[in-house]
Amino acid sequence: MKTPIVVLLSLLSLSAFAEVDLDKGVAKYLECAACHGDQAQGNAELKAPALSHLQPVYIVRQLQNFATGVRTGEPGSPAWQMAQAVQGWTDIFDKRNVAVAIAKFNPRQQKQTLAGSAANGQKNYNNLCAGCHGKNAEGKNVLHAPALAGSQDWYLLAQIRHFQSGSRGSHNDDQLGAQMQAMSNLLDDWSLLDVIAYINSQPLN
Ligand code: HEC
Numbered sequence: 001m002k003t004p005i006v007v008l009l010s011l012l013s014l015s016a017f018a019e020v021d022l023d024k025g026v027a028k029y030l031e032c033a034a035c036h037g038d039q040a041q042g043n044a045e046l047k048a049p050a051l052s053h054l055q056p057v058y059i060v061r062q063l064q065n066f067a068t069g070v071r072t073g074e075p076g077s078p079a080w081q082m083a084q085a086v087q088g089w090t091d092i093f094d095k096r097n098v099a100v101a102i103a104k105f106n107p108r109q110q111k112q113t114l115a116g117s118a119a120n121g122q123k124n125y126n127n128l129c130a131g132c133h134g135k136n137a138e139g140k141n142v143l144h145a146p147a148l149a150g151s152q153d154w155y156l157l158a159q160i161r162h163f164q165s166g167s168r169g170s171h172n173d174d175q176l177g178a179q180m181q182a183m184s185n186l187l188d189d190w191s192l193l194d195v196i197a198y199i200n201s202q203p204l205n
């Protein structure tokens with residue numbers, strides 16, 4: 001009896017995003033727009049990142065992480081606020097619907113707001129990050145690595161800081177975060193700003 005169940009499960013996971021209900025996802029996204037913006041373009045004042053460049057599969061995983069306490073932060077911090085917003089949200093189908101609705105928005109080229117030289121960051125990006133995050137920071141689903149191009153530079157820096165301090169990637173159920181934690185200490189602060197400037201300069205698909 002085991003084989004048919006395994007086959008059925010893998011078929012289900014392959015077709016998971018084909019069965020989404022976009023209308024439900026669009027309706028659900030209204031709850032998110034207050035912080036993330038009506039086009040998922042982000043809101044710097046609220047420290048809420050752009051979402052429109054992210055792969056649906058990554059969005060679903062992060063929503064799971066926030067809803068279950070795997071990803072959170074000090075009370076009052078942006079990560080904590082996000083965790084509060086989705087705490088106890090268990091419905092995985094609902095999360096898939098909203099993730100696909102978000103992917104319909106066009107990603108935006110983000111302004112550079114931090115110091116850093118894209119030209120100086122290229123080499124380190126290619127050597128240290130591109131293997132997982134892709135040549136143009138477009139992300140690689142097979143490695144579970146999110147797109148970084150299309151994200152705001154301040155958000156990228158904040159996440160690297162979270163990985164460095166251990167506030168992201170330390171939970172026992174966060175093996176992918178732990179992988180990134182290991183990568184977060186490879187660069188000194190100036191080189192990191194250059195790499196972020198390089199990511200920021202990448203064209204969006
Ligand atoms: C109260 C404001 C608020 C609401 C409401 C909110 N978010 Fe967030 N969200 C944030 C903030 C702030 C962050 C950044 C957390 C951090 O810095 O770690 C975030 C992070 C995220 C991330 C992680 C992005 C990444 O690149 O890893 C996803 C995905 C996300 N939100 C999706 C949603 C969805 C979907 C909804 C609606 C169901 C939603 N959020 C509702 C404020 C909010």
Ligand code: HEC
Pocket residue numbers: 061125128129130131132133143144145146148151156157159160176177179180183186187195
């Ligand atoms: C071994 C593969 C790997 C390498 C190399 C790697 N990353 Fe990552 N990175 C990941 C994975 C996997 C995640 C997603 C973690 C999760 O699911 O929470 C991630 C997440 C991130 C995030 C959070 C994105 C978001 O939207 O919240 C940032 C920022 C980041 N990486 C930057 C970098 C930079 C800069 C480098 C190079 C110095 C780098 N990464 C190298 C695998 C990698």
